[in-house]
Amino acid sequence: MSPAADAPADPAGPVEPPEALRAAVEALAVRRPTLVCLDFDGCVAELADDPAAVAPVPANAAAVERLAALDDVVVAYVSGRPLEQLRALAAPPAGVLLVGSHGAEQDLGADAAPLQLTAAQRRTREQVLELLEELANRVDGALVERKPAGAALHVRAVADAAAAEALLVEAHEAAAAVDGAHPKDGKMVVEVPVVHATKGEAIRTLRRRTGAAAVFFAGDDVTDEQGFAVLGDDDVGVKVGTGETLAGHRIAAPSDLAGVLAALAARAEARGADAPPRSTPTRPGAAPDA
Known part of the structure; x- marks a missing residue:
């Protein structure tokens, strides 16, 4: 339904x-x-x-x-x-x-195909996940979402607004230093895909x-x-x-x-x-x- x-x-x-x-x-x-x-x-x-x-x-x-x-x-x-x-x-x-x-990732009809990461992209994704999870463990309420094309750090459930904002800034800067990562700022989230x-x-x-x-x-x-x-x-x-x-x-x-x-x-x-x-x-x- x-x-x-x-x-x-x-x-x-x-x-x-x-x-x-x-x-x-x-x-x-x-x-x-x-x-x-x-x-x-x-x-x-x-x-x-x-x-x-x-x-x-x-x-x-x-x-x-x-x-x-x-x-x-x-x-x-x-x-x-x-x-x-x-x-x-x-x-x-x-x-x-x-x-x-x-x-x-796109499903546009009959020719839809699953996302395939290269070996380099898979390594970058693992590095990004490790980085974001380490950062999230420092702040109560922070959450790392695993995605096929990368990962995201969510802070919507973090009670301290200043701590949440500081964590997002740190996550973006750290992810930007990872070769092959493409951090994107969002509302209470930093997205880090490994596919441009x-x-x-x-x-x-x-x-x-x-x-x-x-x-x-x-x-x-x-x-x-x-x-x-x-x-x-x-x-x-x-x-x-x-x-x-x-x-x-x-x-x-x-x-x-x-x-x-x-x-x-x-x-x-x-x-x-x-x-x-x-x-x-x-x-x-x-x-x-x-």
Whole structure:
């Protein structure tokens, strides 16, 4: 059963998006095919101290299902999560593309292949794990998450805010000195992949593979800025939460995302009666582009 079906619907309905954002997504939805890229943690799902204890906001899950059912819309999760963990926690409907580990892992259809680290990358990953675990053992509440493409140090459960920030700074600096490691700062986390990949590169790949005429991307974290950076004038970027951003629009929290996705879906559904799509988006099982 999908996350949307596990919880009762909100009788108040989704939060209405700001007028400028509504106008932007309605204009974007006219362009076809439309690619809808979504970060998971802090965007579709609320953040949690335990990385394994999250699930999509029910209204967001329902909106994703609605969009995924449209023939000329492609939905993709673009996340720092390991691919299999993303699949398990997001429980995406059929047809949704998955990008994990900031782009290092991708399930884009029939040609999906597991991540294969080189011998050098495996050695670097072990070195990073040892380093982060040593640092985490010094501070109560710090947690190391093992990932196929590297590791992450989480401090969301650390009670002392100053100690948490100091630990993140130390972890980033130490990881940066490891040959082949690529530390990335996030919200209360330092990600250290051993494969160079960014969400911006992933979105470019998705755009090319799907033939998208326009891209919507929503994200909340520092690493999502690389995704916002590759968007064009006809695309729409939405920052979830506070902080400096390259995105053209902002909403306050994951609970506000459903209204934005609903507005996009409603316009995309309405356009179906206007004219046939200009091209057919690539979906799982379709032949890749040349």
